[in-house]
Amino acid sequence: MATRSIRPTGGKERIPFYRNVKVIGILAQLIFLALVVMGFWVLYNNVTTALERANIPANFNFLRARAGIPIGESPIRYNTADTYARALWVGVLNTLKVSLVGVVLATLLGILVGVMRLSSNWLLRQIASIYVETIRNTPLAVQLVFWFFAVLVPLPPRISGPIELPGGAYFSQVGLALPWLYPSYSFSAWVPWLVGAVALFVLLVWVRWVQIRRSERPGNPWLLPLVAALGLAAVGYVVTERTSELPPTSTNYLPDRGRGTVFVEGEGGSSRFLPYAAVRVTIPEGQLRDITQSFNESRRRVYSSFRFPALRDHEVGAAEVTFADPESDAASRLSIHYLNFPSSGFLYEDRNGNGEYDPGEEVSEAGTGFNGVPLVLTVENFERRVVADRNGQFRMPQFEPVGAGGAAETAEAEAAPPPAASASPAALFGAPRTPTASGDEAAETGALEATVEVLPTGPLVLSVPTIPRSDYEGGVRLTAAFMALLLGLVIYTASFIAEIVRGGIQAVNKGQREAAKSLGLSDAQTFNLVVFPQALRIILPPLISQYLNLTKNSSLALLITYPDFFAIGRIVANQTGATVPIILIIIAGYLTISLIFAFILNIVNERLALVER
Amino acid sequence: MRKWFVGSALCVLIASFTVAQAQGKLAEVRNRGSLVCGVNDVLPGFGTVNEEGEHEGFDVDFCKAIAAAVLGDADAVTYRPLSAQERFTAVQTGEVDVLIRNTTWTSSRDTEVGLNFGPVIFYDGQGFMVRRDSGIESLEDLEGRRIGVQSGTTTELNLADVMSALDIQYEPVIFETSDQLVAAYDDGAVDAWTTDKSGLASLLISLSDPEEHRILDATISKEPLAPAVLHGDDEWYDVVKWVIFGLMEAEEYGITSENVRELAETSTNPNIQRILGAEPSAVEQIGLEADAIATAIEAVGNYGEIYERNLGEGTPFNIPRGLNAQYYEGGLIYGMPFR
Numbered sequence: 034m035a036t037r038s039i040r041p042t043g044g045k046e047r048i049p050f051y052r053n054v055k056v057i058g059i060l061a062q063l064i065f066l067a068l069v070v071m072g073f074w075v076l077y078n079n080v081t082t083a084l085e086r087a088n089i090p091a092n093f094n095f096l097r098a099r100a101g102i103p104i105g106e107s108p109i110r111y112n113t114a115d116t117y118a119r120a121l122w123v124g125v126l127n128t129l130k131v132s133l134v135g136v137v138l139a140t141l142l143g144i145l146v147g148v149m150r151l152s153s154n155w156l157l158r159q160i161a162s163i164y165v166e167t168i169r170n171t172p173l174a175v176q177l178v179f180w181f182f183a184v185l186v187p188l189p190p191r192i193s194g195p196i197e198l199p200g201g202a203y204f205s206q207v208g209l210a211l212p213w214l215y216p217s218y219s220f221s222a223w224v225p226w227l228v229g230a231v232a233l234f235v236l237l238v239w240v241r242w243v244q245i246r247r248s249e250r251p252g253n254p255w256l257l258p259l260v261a262a263l264g265l266a267a268v269g270y271v272v273t274e275r276t277s278e279l280p281p282t283s284t285n286y287l288p289d290r291g292r293g294t295v296f297v298e299g300e301g302g303s304s305r306f307l308p309y310a311a312v313r314v315t316i317p318e319g320q321l322r323d324i325t326q327s328f329n330e331s332r333r334r335v336y337s338s339f340r341f342p343a344l345r346d347h348e349v350g351a352a353e354v355t356f357a358d359p360e361s362d363a364a365s366r367l368s369i370h371y372l373n374f375p376s377s378g379f380l381y382e383d384r385n386g387n388g389e390y391d392p393g394e395e396v397s398e399a400g401t402g403f404n405g406v407p408l409v410l411t412v413e414n415f416e417r418r419v420v421a422d423r424n425g426q427f428r429m430p431q432f433e434p435v436g437a438g439g440a441a442e443t444a445e446a447e448a449a450p451p452p453a454a455s456a457s458p459a460a461l462f463g464a465p466r467t468p469t470a471s472g473d474e475a476a477e478t479g480a481l482e483a484t485v486e487v488l489p490t491g492p493l494v495l496s497v498p499t500i501p502r503s504d505y506e507g508g509v510r511l512t513a514a515f516m517a518l519l520l521g522l523v524i525y526t527a528s529f530i531a532e533i534v535r536g537g538i539q540a541v542n543k544g545q546r547e548a549a550k551s552l553g554l555s556d557a558q559t560f561n562l563v564v565f566p567q568a569l570r571i572i573l574p575p576l577i578s579q580y581l582n583l584t585k586n587s588s589l590a591l592l593i594t595y596p597d598f599f600a601i602g603r604i605v606a607n608q609t610g611a612t613v614p615i616i617l618i619i620i621a622g623y624l625t626i627s628l629i630f631a632f633i634l635n636i637v638n639e640r641l642a643l644v645e646r
Numbered sequence: 647m648r649k650w651f652v653g654s655a656l657c658v659l660i661a662s663f664t665v666a667q668a669q670g671k672l673a674e675v676r677n678r679g680s681l682v683c684g685v686n687d688v689l690p691g692f693g694t695v696n697e698e699g700e701h702e703g704f705d706v707d708f709c710k711a712i713a714a715a716v717l718g719d720a721d722a723v724t725y726r727p728l729s730a731q732e733r734f735t736a737v738q739t740g741e742v743d744v745l746i747r748n749t750t751w752t753s754s755r756d757t758e759v760g761l762n763f764g765p766v767i768f769y770d771g772q773g774f775m776v777r778r779d780s781g782i783e784s785l786e787d788l789e790g791r792r793i794g795v796q797s798g799t800t801t802e803l804n805l806a807d808v809m810s811a812l813d814i815q816y817e818p819v820i821f822e823t824s825d826q827l828v829a830a831y832d833d834g835a836v837d838a839w840t841t842d843k844s845g846l847a848s849l850l851i852s853l854s855d856p857e858e859h860r861i862l863d864a865t866i867s868k869e870p871l872a873p874a875v876l877h878g879d880d881e882w883y884d885v886v887k888w889v890i891f892g893l894m895e896a897e898e899y900g901i902t903s904e905n906v907r908e909l910a911e912t913s914t915n916p917n918i919q920r921i922l923g924a925e926p927s928a929v930e931q932i933g934l935e936a937d938a939i940a941t942a943i944e945a946v947g948n949y950g951e952i953y954e955r956n957l958g959e960g961t962p963f964n965i966p967r968g969l970n971a972q973y974y975e976g977g978l979i980y981g982m983p984f985r
Contacts, residue, residue: 103795103806103818113806182826186835206835207792290789292815324781405778426815428790502790503780503837504817513835591822594830604797604820 095609104596117605124601132584135522143530150535168528181517181593192503193340201497210498213509215309219277223492226269234262274491284485291431295421306425311488316415319432325406338379341410342430343500350414357407420496420507428501434481514595526583537572577634581627671882680722683709684742687727691848691963692748701725704956705746707946715889715938720945734759746873761874764886769969771865772804773843778860785864792817794827794836801841808866842869851962888932892939894981896948903947920984928984
C-alpha cells in the first residue's frame, strides 16, 4: 500500500504484540524456560537411554545388597557382610568426624594466627604472615598428599618400634594411639545419676541467677552448680561401681591366633558379645616367634636384629630369647645381644671370645641385611590387662606352647585337611602349600595354658593402647590418614580464618580501643571485653562459609586413603556400576550436611548480631 | 528463532551417537592396514613402554602376532594404552580391534559388557606380597595385620571374601592408585599388599630392595587373563582365537621363530604342515593367508618363546611357568588342533 491511513487515536494506541515490551519480556522468559526445560529433558533422556544401552543400573536397589568392600576405619560397627547403604553411612560419619574436629581446631588456630598478625611483636607478626601467605596460596590437595605421603607415612618409625609417649600413648607411621575412656557394662546403671546431675546443675544455675539478679552485685552463677553436679555424678559413679555386678560371661580366646571375644550369657542359653569389657589374660609359660631381620631404623643395614611384639616390663615375670633351632648352624656361631629386653636386640658373632658383645661384631649375613634366623621368646607369667573393643574382641600377641618348633608345625600342616576350594585354590606358582590348621584345632591340641578373666569395672573403663602384632589394640586410635587429613584441613582453613579474624579486629573502630584505655582497662581486658566481642559480629558470617568449605574439602580424603563419604561413594559406584545414583546420593548427602551446619551456625549468628532498633 | 535452531541442532547432535558398522572387523583391519590393539602401558613384563618409546611385553607380543598373521607385518600395530576403567568402553565403541590388557575373563564381562574372550594366554591368581622379615608365611599369619589393596578392583572383593571365609581378621587399607599402594608398602605402612600375582611379580622389581620381599605361595582367586574382542563378529573372533592357538600349537610341535621357515618347507609331519600352511586349507578356512601362522611365529616366536622373552628366567620377573606350562608338562596351555 502506498498510502497509510492515519487513524485518530482516542488516547489509546494499539501496539503490535511483538513490539510490546511487556509481551516481549514474558515471551523471552517463556522461551528461556522452554530452553531450560528442554535442556534438562535432553540431558535426562540421554542419561537414561545411555544407561539402558550400557546396562548400567539407574535405581537405588543396589543399596540393600551386600557390600563386600572392606573399609579401614569406621566409627560404627561395619563388616563386609553389611549393605552398601551402611557402607555409605560409615562414610558420612567419617566425614562428620573429621569435619567437626577440624572446625574446632581450625577456629582455634585461625584466631591465634589472626591475632598474631596484629601483634606489636615483629617476629610474631612475620611468622603469622609467612604462614598465611604460604598456606593459602598452595592447593589443598598438594598439602594433603604432602602430609600423608611425605611426612606421616615415611618419617615416623614402623609400628614394630613405636615412639612411646607419656601416659601410655604410642606414635608410629600407622598413626597415634591414645588412652581413652569407654562405657562398660555398668554404664547404664550410672545414667540416672548423670541425668540427675544435669538436672541439679540446671536448677542451681537458675537459683543462683535469680539470687545474683536480686542482690544486684556481680557474681558467678556457674561455679557452685558445676561443683555440686560433678559431686553428684562422682557419688553415683562410686555407688554404681559398688552395686552393679558383672553379668555371667564367657570367652573364646585362641592364643595362637592372638584373639578372643567376650560374650555375655543371656537368658535361655543365648549369648551375645560384651563390648568394652576389661579382660586379664595370664599365660604361665608361652612362646613368641620372630625371624631376625635387617636393622633398618635409619636405613643403615648393619645388624641382624629381632623385635618381638612390645611387651612391657610389668607384664612378664621372666623372659628369655633363644634360637628356635639350637642345632642350627647360626646357633653354633652367633650370640644374641639384647638392646631392650625382651622386645628387641640383635645377633652378633663373638669373634674375640670374651662372651659379650663388642662393637664391630655385628653380623649381616647374605649382605642384604636379612638373615632369617628364627628365634623364640619364652615368656613366663605373662599377664596383660586389655579392654575389648566395641565388638567384644580383644587381641594379644600370638603365643605358642613352649617347644612348638618347626617340626611340630609341619606335622600339623600335613595333618590338616585340604582347604575348601572357595577359600584357597591351589597355588599357581611354585609348590602348592596347604594352610596350617585352624586356630580352634591348635587350641584344642596345644598344651598352652591360658586363663582369661573378665574383670569387674566401674561405669567407665580406661583403655590403654597396646601393640599385639602390627596394629594398635585398645585406646582410641587416630590413623595416619585421619591425622594427615585433619592436619591438612586445619592448617589450610586456619589461614583463611586468620585473615577473617584480622579483618574483623581491624574493622572495630579505633575509638573503641581508645575509650577502653581511658577507662583504665588493661590490654587484655580491652581485647577480650571490648574489641573481640565487636569483631565477632563481623567475623562470624564469613567464618561460617569457611566451616562449610572445610567440610566439603574433606572430600579430598580419597587422595590419602581416608574412607570418607566421597571415597566410599566412589568405591561403591565402581563395584556396582551405579554411577549416576551414587553421584546423586553424594550430592544430596553433602548438601544436607552443609545445610544443617549452616542452619545451626546462622542461629548462632542471629543471636550475636547487633540488635538494631 | 535462531535460539530454537541452535537448540534443536544441539539435541540432534547429542542424540545421534550411533556408530554404523558396515563391514566386518577383519576387512576393516585389512583396509586400514594396521591393527588397533588396546594394551597396558604401566605393567612391566605384560605391557609397558621401553626407553625407545616402543610398546613391549607379553600382551604386546600377542598384538604383534595377530598383526603379523592378518597383515603380514608385526609392526603394523597401533597401540592404544588403556586404563582399567577405559578398557571395556574402548572395545564396545570399536575404538580398539582387540583388547589384550591383562584382563580377567569373567561371566559378567563376557555377557553384560558384551565381549568375547579368546584363549586364556595367562593363568593368574590373586596373591600377596610381604616382607621377608615380617614372619608372614601363610594366609593365617595375616591375622591382625594391615593389608593394602587398590580400590574398585575385583581384588578388593576377593580379599574380603576369602579372609572372612578363613576367619582371618585384618585391617584393610584402601588406596586409590597402584602407585600409592606400592609406595606405602615400600615405606612399611602396610604389612602386605595384594593384587594379581603377575602384577606382584612385575612390580616387585620397582621396590627399593626387591630382595627383602617375597610373594606368598597362597593364591586366593582364579584370574584367567585372555584377549577380548567385541561380541557379534564371529569372523574376527575366529582369527584372534586361532592365531593364539597357532602359537600354542607351535610350542607343542617345536616350531620356533628360528626354524619355522625351514620346517615349512621340509617338515613331513602333517600337523606341522597344516599349521604352517603347506596344506593351505587349514589356515585359509580361518580367513587368513596360508602362511599367516608361520608369519606370526617368525615375527614373535611360539607361546613358549613369548613367555620366556617377557616373563621367563632371563627377565627380572622370573615367573615360573606353573599353570602356564603346556598341558603335557602339567600346565593348562592347550592349543586346539588345526585340522
